[in-house]
Amino acid sequence: MTPPKRQRRHPKEAPPPSPAGQQGGKQGEGKIPERLYVLTGAAEDGDRAELDLVTLIVARADVPQSATPEQAALLRLCIAPLSVAELSAYLNLPYSVVTVLLTGLLAAELVQARAPIVRQALPDRSLLEAVMHGLQKL
Secondary structure, three states: OOOOOOOOOOOOOOOOOOOOOOOOOOOOOOOOHHHHHHHHOOOOOOOOOOOOOOOEEEEOOOOOOOOOHHHHHHHHHOOOOEEHHHHHHHHOOOHHHHHHHHHHHHHOOOEEEEOOOOOOOOOOHHHHHHHHHHHHHO
């Protein structure tokens, strides 16, 4: 039995260039920068909440009728605690855009931000001494 012969693929003709302002073309060219500003809306004061990548976000209320599609998606995702980095990845939005959206939701008290649970690097000294004395009694 002989293996099938491989044939070299010839590149197809290049597609015609797309008009300016439309999506398409190479990867990364399809993003329109103005769209991110439209998603976040015009902030009056420009302040953002102090959110870290690992800050946990939890929804406190149902999605209101006045919420934008992005805010509604954030509230639906935040039924269980999720970090800001996870939200950014799930929504395929930059971290900065997600923080602006979350700032609006925090101001409206629709979500709650929690500090992540940090485990201690070293166990408590009294616990180590109790274990040591227990082992010595054996």
